[in-house]
Amino acid sequence: xxxxxxxxxxxxxxxxxxxxxxxxxxxxxxxxxxxxxxxxxxxxxxxxxxxxxxxxxxxxxxxxxxxxxxxxxxxxxxxxxxxxxxxxxxxxxxxxxxxxxxxxxxxxxxxxxxxxxxxxxxxxxxxxxxxxxxxxxxxxxxxxxxxxxxxxxxxxxxxxxxxxxxxxxxxxxxxxxxxxxxxxxxxxxxxxxxxxxxxxxxxxxxxxxxxxxxxxxxxxxxxxxxxxxxxxxxxxxxxxxxxxxxxxxxxxxxxxxxxxxxxxxxxxxxxxxxxxxxxxxxxxxxxxxxxxxxxxxxxxxxxxxxxxxxxxxxxxxxxxxxxxxxxxxxxxxxxxxxxxxxxxxxxxxxxxxxxxxxxxxxxxxxxxxxxxxxxxxxxxxxxxxxxxxxxxxxxxxxxxxxxxxxxxxxxxxxxxxxxxxxxxxxxxxxxxxxxxxxxxxxxxxxxxxxxxxxxxxxxxxxxxxxxxxxxxxxxxxxxxxxxxxxxxxxxxxxxxxxxxxxxxxxxxxxxxxxxxxxxxxxxxxxxxxxxxxxxxxxxxxxxxxxxxxxxxxxxxxxxxxxxxxxxxxxxxxxxxxxxxxxxxxxxxxxxxxxxxxxxxxxxxxxxxxxxxxxxxxxxxxxxxxxxxxxxxxxxxxxxxxxxxxxxxxxxxxxxxxxxxxxxxxxxxxxxxxxxxxxxxxxxxxxxxxxxxxxxxxxxxx
Amino acid sequence: xxxxxxxxxxxxxxxxxxxxxxxxxxxxxxxxxxxxxxxxxxxxxxxxxxxxxxxxxxxxxxxxxxxxxxxxxxxxxxxxxxxxxxxxxxxxxxxxxxxxxxxxxxxxxxxxxxxxxxxxxxxxxxxxxxxxxxxxxxxxxxxxxxxxxxxxxxxxxxxxxxxxxxxxxxxxxxxxxxxxxxxxxxxxxxxxxxxxxxxxxxxxxxxxxxxxxxxxxxxxx
Numbered sequence: 001x002x003x004x005x006x007x008x009x010x011x012x013x014x015x016x017x018x019x020x021x022x023x024x025x026x027x028x029x030x031x032x033x034x035x036x037x038x039x040x041x042x043x044x045x046x047x048x049x050x051x052x053x054x055x056x057x058x059x060x061x062x063x064x065x066x067x068x069x070x071x072x073x074x075x076x077x078x079x080x081x082x083x084x085x086x087x088x089x090x091x092x093x094x095x096x097x098x099x100x101x102x103x104x105x106x107x108x109x110x111x112x113x114x115x116x117x118x119x120x121x122x123x124x125x126x127x128x129x130x131x132x133x134x135x136x137x138x139x140x141x142x143x144x145x146x147x148x149x150x151x152x153x154x155x156x157x158x159x160x161x162x163x164x165x166x167x168x169x170x171x172x173x174x175x176x177x178x179x180x181x182x183x184x185x186x187x188x189x190x191x192x193x194x195x196x197x198x199x200x201x202x203x204x205x206x207x208x209x210x211x212x213x214x215x216x217x218x219x220x221x222x223x224x225x226x227x228x229x230x231x232x233x234x235x236x237x238x239x240x241x242x243x244x245x246x247x248x249x250x251x252x253x254x255x256x257x258x259x260x261x262x263x264x265x266x267x268x269x270x271x272x273x274x275x276x277x278x279x280x281x282x283x284x285x286x287x288x289x290x291x292x293x294x295x296x297x298x299x300x301x302x303x304x305x306x307x308x309x310x311x312x313x314x315x316x317x318x319x320x321x322x323x324x325x326x327x328x329x330x331x332x333x334x335x336x337x338x339x340x341x342x343x344x345x346x347x348x349x350x351x352x353x354x355x356x357x358x359x360x361x362x363x364x365x366x367x368x369x370x371x372x373x374x375x376x377x378x379x380x381x382x383x384x385x386x387x388x389x390x391x392x393x394x395x396x397x398x399x400x401x402x403x404x405x406x407x408x409x410x411x412x413x414x415x416x417x418x419x420x421x422x423x424x425x426x427x428x429x430x431x432x433x434x435x436x437x438x439x440x441x442x443x444x445x446x447x448x449x450x451x452x453x454x455x456x457x458x459x460x461x462x463x464x465x466x467x468x469x470x471x472x473x474x475x476x477x478x479x480x481x482x483x484x485x486x487x488x489x490x491x492x493x494x495x496x497x498x499x500x501x502x503x504x505x506x507x508x509x510x511x512x513x514x515x516x517x518x519x520x521x522x523x524x525x526x527x528x529x530x531x532x533x534x535x536x537x538x539x540x541x542x543x544x545x546x547x548x549x550x551x552x553x554x555x556x557x558x559x560x561x562x563x564x565x566x567x568x569x570x571x572x573x574x575x576x577x578x579x580x581x582x583x584x585x586x587x588x589x590x591x592x593x594x595x596x597x598x599x600x601x602x603x604x605x606x607x608x609x610x611x612x613x614x615x616x617x618x619x620x621x622x623x624x625x626x627x628x629x630x631x632x633x634x635x636x637x638x639x640x641x642x643x644x645x646x647x648x649x650x651x652x653x654x655x656x657x658x659x660x661x662x663x664x665x666x667x668x669x670x671x672x673x674x675x676x677x678x679x680x681x682x683x684x685x686x687x688x689x690x691x692x693x694x695x696x697x698x699x700x701x
Numbered sequence: 702x703x704x705x706x707x708x709x710x711x712x713x714x715x716x717x718x719x720x721x722x723x724x725x726x727x728x729x730x731x732x733x734x735x736x737x738x739x740x741x742x743x744x745x746x747x748x749x750x751x752x753x754x755x756x757x758x759x760x761x762x763x764x765x766x767x768x769x770x771x772x773x774x775x776x777x778x779x780x781x782x783x784x785x786x787x788x789x790x791x792x793x794x795x796x797x798x799x800x801x802x803x804x805x806x807x808x809x810x811x812x813x814x815x816x817x818x819x820x821x822x823x824x825x826x827x828x829x830x831x832x833x834x835x836x837x838x839x840x841x842x843x844x845x846x847x848x849x850x851x852x853x854x855x856x857x858x859x860x861x862x863x864x865x866x867x868x869x870x871x872x873x874x875x876x877x878x879x880x881x882x883x884x885x886x887x888x889x890x891x892x893x894x895x896x897x898x899x900x901x902x903x904x905x906x907x908x909x910x911x912x913x914x915x916x917x918x919x920x921x922x
Contacts, residue, residue, distance in 0.1 A: 022747075022748070022751075023748075023751060024748040024751040026752040026755040026756060026892075026896065027751065027755040028755075029755060029756065029759045030756075030758035030759035030762060033758075033759045033763060033885075034762060037766070066781075130779050131781075132780070
């Protein structure tokens with residue numbers, strides 16, 4: 001600075017002092033701080049894990065810098081950034097994982113967000129209400145290839161981290177479908193869970209993932225059947241009505257239960273698929289109706305949308321059932337078929353074992369490919385003529401157009417089809433119905449109605465209604481009459497009487513014959529002539545002759561009063577009446593008792609006829625007729641006889657008159673005359689009776 | 702440069718004072734022990750500026766994490782939050798509590814940053830020509846010394862809150878790593894200010910530092 005200044009050695013020396021001597025000890029402080037900072041930074045960087053990206057469709061609750069990633073409730077990472085993907089579809093969370101666990105986060109790792117949830121099965125994630133959501137991760141304990149991008153799950157997996165279990169797929173085959181997020185119960189114990197349900201690839205089945213927790217997974221075998229537990233069942237029985245509840249959660253959300261009905265099934269493996277049935281009955285029935293072994297499914301597209309094919313319809317090969325139809329749906333695909341027609345899309349499940357393709361056999365797809373090349377086609381045929389149900393027949397058609405098994409089709413390979421071979425049951429039935437329809441049923445019915453109307457009016461008629469009663473009364477009377485002992489005795493008496501009458505007539509006839517033939521009349525006439533003289537002589541003297549004659553008249557009159565003719569007439573009338581009665585149509589239609597009665601009557605009559613009465617009567621009448629003839633012949637002479645007798649009597653009377661009344665002769669003569677007179681009177685009366693009513697005797701049978 | 706008339710310093714008169722007991726010794730006693738109190742005698746602390754810079758750097762280093770790391774960790778029943786100093790202040794502004802926010806911002810950001818700047822300026826000014834007068838620089842130095850203790854206000858707030866709000870489950874406030882580094886930063890800054898030998902402010906204003914060049918200031922003047 002100034003020229004007087006000379007550099008001092010001190011300053012030079014001081015400038016030469018070493019840096020260490022000049023440097024302050026305080027410099028150690030910033031150096032130490034720097035070292036510490038560097039050490040911290042190095043340590044931090046060294047221990048920092050990788051950054052992974054987890055993609056969620058919904059990032060609700062996730063916050064950058066706050067939301068943690070936990071594995072079995074231990075924090076293993078932190079969300080550092082939350083960004084929207086460029087397509088605005090999803091949210092990506094960038095998570096800084098801890099280095100120690102990062103190596104385990106490989107391809108099998110899954111992530112999902114734990115949020116507070118209130119479901120029918122309970123409340124979960126309640127702690128996240130206060131602390132905020134966190135991301136739960138699950139991975140296995142093996143170190144795999146590192147992966148840095150993951151798709152987050154929408155919901156928590158069915159098996160919680162650390163839980164062992166059997167993972168299954170449920171497929172609802174019934175109409176009830178499958179209610180997701182429901183428990184699987186076994187004898188009331190929750191042994192598993194069903195995840196959210198989804199529609200299967202074929203568009204008609206409902207699928208859901210399910211797990212059976214260990215150790216209950218031992219219960220599941222290939223013979224296990226699952227069905228919907230409805231929650232409660234209502235049944236009526238002799239003990240009354242009973243309502244069975246399962247658990248409240250099944251009542252609200254539904255549930256699934258199962259049973260292993262048959263022993264000997266193979267243990268289930270992860271990923272096995274089980275059908276879910278509507279109810280227990282169906283589930284148990286399926287155990288025996290379906291053969292064991294896996295099914296493989298094919299799609300059938302039928303051009304004709306024929307009604308009648310139903311799910312579970314059989315698929316037959318040469319009459320042997322090899323599978324079934326599992327699903328039916330319509331299909332409209334203008335791109336594929338070139339029109340907008342609705343086609344029938346059927347899903348067919350074949351059982352390779354039924355085809356004879358066991359596990360050791362050839363690949364079923366190969367077999368089918370060869371078969372299709374040989375002309376095998378699926379064809380709709382009638383399963384039942386009555387119900388109109390259809391089945392699918394696998395037939396080999398020689399003239400089938402070339403086709404192949406479309407293995408690329410989704411979801412199942414497409415099996416070619418042939419036009420259906422259907423018996424037109426409907427047409428036949430229609431023809432039959434037409435013919436039935438053409439029957440004159442209406443006229444027939446009209447006639448029937450008319451007839452019934454006539455019958456009704458006839459029956460309703462009081463006369464008609466009273467007729468049976470009258471008939472019944474009449475028959476009752478007749479039966480009573482016929483049944484009475486008197487009437488029963490009549491034929492006998494009649495017979496006896498007629499026999500006697502016959503005897504009398506015969507005797508009379510004989511007498512008359514004798515009288516006639518033995519010139520008795522002549523003799524008598526002579527006698528009478530002689531008598532006449534006597535009588536004439538006596539007549540004068542005998543005054544009592546008129547009285548005698550009167551007495552004779554009376555005797556004859558008495559004889560006349562014998563009611564043979566009347567009896568005969570009565571009998572005849574009765575018989576006629578009976579005859580008419582029997583001849584009437586009404587009588588023929590009378591019921592059995594009437595018939596019985598008539599049989600009795602007929603029997604009576606037969607008895608009457610066969611009992612000899614009629615014959616006797618005939619004989620008698622014949623005799624009577626003969627007698628009458630004889631009488632008639634005799635009668636012709638009777639007037640003269642009578643005249644002569646009269647004369648005789650007169651003479652006798654005169655004669656007798658000539659005698660004194662007390663003389664012996666007179667008395668004898670009178671007695672003789674009286675007897676004679678009586679005889680004459682009788683003869684006279686008989687002759688007159690016969691003359692008067694000859695027909696009655698003859699007509700009286 | 703200086704408006705003041707020449708004022709001789711002890712050094713220019715060949716003397717030095719013990720900085721502990723104030724005993725005056727000859728300038729030759731430089732580097733020796735004080736005969737009264739045993740303190741090492743220095744006419745000027747030649748390592749003063751080094752110490753200033755060393756503490757200054759340490760303070761700045763500590764100040765960086767003090768602003769990046771969270772100062773307060775607040776955990777309540779429903780949430781857990783961490784806030785750095787600036788975040789906390791802006792949160793207060795967001796809630797409308799602007800005066801408190803300003804106090805925090807000034808005490809925790811404004812003052813430390815100003816101190817760093819002031820100390821750096823003073824340290825520079827003793828080795829280079831400074832535009833500011835020696836008086837102002839002395840005032841600045843005193844201000845820095847005086848105000849340095851108030852920088853701890855933020856640390857005190859944290860300490861008081863942490864002690865008061867310990868309701869276990871319901872709410873809890875605990876100091877974050879920034880509290881420690883901030884306190885360190887303040888301490889380092891204070892040490893830095895204390896390390897500054899304020900006598901050097903006046904050396905440029907007075908005679909040449911060497912007694913053999915006692916006329917030099919006059920010549921320059």
